[in-house]
Amino acid sequence: MGGSMEQNYLIMKNGSTLIGLFQAMFDGNMLTFNPGWDENARNLESFDDVRDIQKHLKENEVTLEKTADETTSGPEHIFLKDPDGNMILIDQHR
Numbered sequence: 001m002g003g004s005m006e007q008n009y010l011i012m013k014n015g016s017t018l019i020g021l022f023q024a025m026f027d028g029n030m031l032t033f034n035p036g037w038d039e040n041a042r043n044l045e046s047f048d049d050v051r052d053i054q055k056h057l058k059e060n061e062v063t064l065e066k067t068a069d070e071t072t073s074g075p076e077h078i079f080l081k082d083p084d085g086n087m088i089l090i091d092q093h094r
Contacts, residue, residue, distance in 0.1 A: 013039070030087040036094050043094065050076050050092040 002011035008023040016039045065079040077091040
């Protein structure tokens with residue numbers, strides 16, 4: 001679906017399942033969610049803004065590694081870790 005061996009990353013798709021392979025770009029494993037996009041990176045009409053997701057996580061005492069600026073709108077991202085220490089990126093592009 002995207003990337004190339006020369007760019008050191010590949011985005012592969014099977015049905016509605018995506019997996020990205022990134023060589024030497026990130027430390028460890030990472031799970032990524034993209035609010036506002038469907039599995040084909042097409043814009044969704046409605047979605048939960050990353051700042052609303054952040055608010056919900058904070059209200060439930062989830063520790064965030066990187067927070068979003070709540071005074072802004074549009075593209076932003078947050079990071080958190082799962083119980084095994086794997087990074088979770090919630091990356092909003094619009």
